[in-house]
């Protein structure tokens with residue numbers, strides 16, 4: 001590895017970062033993370049802090065899982081790569097598909113299609129849902145419905161159903177035929193409704209209205225995150241996903257649950273859909289599937305969808321979609337090891353109480369600091385804190401203050417994530433009670449510096 005001076009001098013000079021302004025990053029160089037241990041990350045200057053972000057909502061098992069590292073290393077020696085296009089496959093991919101499907105059996109999932117990450121998994125869902133309707137003889141069903149504030153990756157399909165215009169505006173025109181409904185966000189919504197159950201009813205009515213306007217026979221699928229992550233950790237009322245499921249069923253619309261964050265135990269249940277008692281038609285997954293140790297995603301489908309493809313005799317059921325690294329053997333080895341560890345450590349069971357501890361700790365901080373406008377969480381290890389400069393007017397906090405809070409919290413022992421004027425947290429599911437307390441005291445220091 002090059003020495004620290006080389007790294008500091010060249011930081012952001014040659015590397016364009018995702019979600020960053022190339023010019024700004026040259027002036028304010030990003031923190032260089034050089035190592036990691038357990039739930040901690042270590043930067044180039046030797047600071048060791050609790051990673052309250054879990055990499056990027058993905059390092060569910062923490063950074064020191066040797067079973068996963070060994071499985072990856074072994075697979076590199078056995079078979080580093082072979083393609084799964086058409087006529088070939090590999091033993092690890094076969095086993096991984098068996099395990100992923102089994103993991104989501106209670107969600108009704110019967111088949112897995114591997115990808116290289118979350119955006120790919122979303123794209124796969126969108127493309128397969130159109131093909132599904134064509135195979136069924138309803139080729140007019142091409143449109144997609146989604147929720148404002150939703151995040152579904154940055155491929156053109158995913159960005160088109162994305163509910164945050166920052167990911168759209170500079171890249172238009174987007175995919176035609178994508179329509180967005182209000183988010184189940186009680187703190188701010190067009191109905192001025194603070195009651196989650198009533199807001200859910202309002203959104204259901206808006207969805208019915210949109211479907212009537214578009215014509216149900218033009219809509220292929222509805223995609224949603226069970227808990228909106230990047231949009232600010234927006235936790236809907238418990239009735240919400242069921243209401244959406246019911247509307248989809250009544251209108252022949254496929255329901256895609258985007259489980260890229262919520263899958264694999266983050267909500268305290270195996271999937272976010274299961275957390276709300278819903279079975280989707282398709283699921284997009286990634287992140288926790290390999291805990292960030294290797295880039296892998298998977299799209300899963302239920303029997304209803306699988307049957308339409310598998311029983312097709314016209315040839316049109318062939319899936320002309322996929323990635324060079326779909327079913328990559330090293331990725332598959334990471335999947336097998338991660339799912340085995342996820343089950344052995346029962347990480348979902350830890351996510352529940354630690355998530356509640358984090359959420360309740362932040363609620364206490366909200367009593368102390370007026371800049372905390374809204375606190376969202378309490379359903380596993382996903383917590384969002386919305387900061388405001390004027391509580392009554394709900395004025396979003398300015399970026400310089402957000403950055404100061406972030407920096408102070410980091411110096412006090414925790415890496416948190418900024419999403420506009422929200423602080424987002426999704427620490428490893430293996431986190432201990434004491435490590436959650438470290439996050440809370442670092443946040444306290446951060447807010448005190450606002």
Ligand code: PMP
Pocket residue numbers: 057117118119120122151152153154225229230258259260261286287
């Ligand atoms: N869907 C959701 C719900 C996500 O949170 C993300 C990533 N944060 C994606 C899709 C895109 O995943 P990736 O960044 O792996 O492409």
